[in-house]
Amino acid sequence: QVQLQESGPGLLKPSQTLALTCTVSGGSVSSGGYYWSWIRQHPGKGLEWIGFISYSGSNYSIAPLKSRVTMSVDKVKNQFSLKMTSVTAADTAVYFCARENGYYPTTWVDYWGHGIVVTVSS
Amino acid sequence: DIQMTQSPSSLSASVGDGVTITCRASQGILNDVAWYQQTPGKAPKLLIYAGSSLQNGVPSRFRGSGSGTDFTLAITSLQPEDFAIYYCLQHNSYPRTFGQGTRVEFK
Numbered sequence: 001q002v003q004l005q006e007s008g009p010g011l012l013k014p015s016q017t018l019a020l021t022c023t024v025s026g027g028s029v030s031s032g033g034y035y036w037s038w039i040r041q042h043p044g045k046g047l048e049w050i051g052f053i054s055y056s057g058s059n060y061s062i063a064p065l066k067s068r069v070t071m072s073v074d075k076v077k078n079q080f081s082l083k084m085t086s087v088t089a090a091d092t093a094v095y096f097c098a099r100e101n102g103y104y105p106t107t108w109v110d111y112w113g114h115g116i117v118v119t120v121s122s
Numbered sequence: 123d124i125q126m127t128q129s130p131s132s133l134s135a136s137v138g139d140g141v142t143i144t145c146r147a148s149q150g151i152l153n154d155v156a157w158y159q160q161t162p163g164k165a166p167k168l169l170i171y172a173g174s175s176l177q178n179g180v181p182s183r184f185r186g187s188g189s190g191t192d193f194t195l196a197i198t199s200l201q202p203e204d205f206a207i208y209y210c211l212q213h214n215s216y217p218r219t220f221g222q223g224t225r226v227e228f229k
Contacts, residue, residue: 037218047158047166047209049218062217096165100213102172108156108213110177112165 002027004097004113012120018084022097022113029073029080030055035100035107036073036080040093041115048093052100053080087120094118124148124212128221134229135200143195143224145188145210153189154214160223161206170195171213200226 008020022036029036038050051061053071061069070083084091094115100107125148135141145155153173158166168177170186173193183204185196197204205228210221 046223047211047220049211049220051217060216102213105216106152106154106172106213108154108168108171108211109158109166109218110168110171112167115165 002099002111004099004111006095006097006113006116008116008118010117010119012087012118013122014088014120015086016120018082018087018091018118018120020082020095020097020116020118021079022081024078024080024099027099028075029078030075033101033104035104036071037098037100037109038071038082039096039098039109039112041096042093050082089120092118092120123217124151124215124219126210126212126219126221128210128224130224131222132225132227134227136229137200137202139200139229140196140198141200141226142197143208143210143226145193145195145221147191147193147212147214150190151212151214154212155186155188155193156211156213157184157186157195158209158211159204159206160209166209169208197226 003025005023035052037052053059059071068085073080096115097113098109099111101110127146157170160166174186183198208224
């Protein structure tokens with residue numbers, strides 16, 4: 001069974017860069033047919049899909065974050081990553097990494113990491 | 123972007139009751155909707171994908187239906203572990219978008 005685990009700093013100051021890594025076990029980021037996503041949940045709020053990256057590096061991120069977000073895949077380490085520059089308090093959230101499965105482009109999220117709490121505060 | 127309007131935002135029910143949650147898409151999305159269950163402090167769990175396909179291991183009391191713009195998640199005979207927040211997700215086009223969530227509470 002696929003398992004995903006987020007890692008990274010839990011506390012950042014405004015204007016710093018958030019760097020999160022998701023380690024995949026029980027499966028390979030290089031497997032075709034899967035896409036690797038990031039989703040966040042602001043405190044007490046709903047879910048916001050941030051974007052995805054494929055094993056080949058093709059990616060998509062939502063318009064409001066596009067200029068600040070970079071995603072990458074490390075096939076050797078079986079990981080994928082999210083970087084978000086110039087964070088503000090509005091980026092405080094639980095960040096989930098996830099796998100999308102199905103038939104591109106209508107893939108759905110089937111596996112989630114446990115989530116990592118990221119707080120932006122001076 | 124496709125907007126997913128989910129209702130109700132919350133509902134109260136008892137163990138053994140049946141409940142229905144709906145999502146309406148701002149445009150037609152075939153049957154490309156998934157449903158998730160989230161309990162406090164946990165990641166969401168996939169229940170239904172492609173409108174009505176039950177994810178492996180999910181009890182058959184969860185049923186998804188709908189196509190086009192209107193979708194429904196029905197839970198028959200609520201169990202204690204079903205009291206949670208439920209979200210729909212449209213997986214028809216990018217960006218993916220979630221409904222606002224429905225909290226199912228004990229009556």
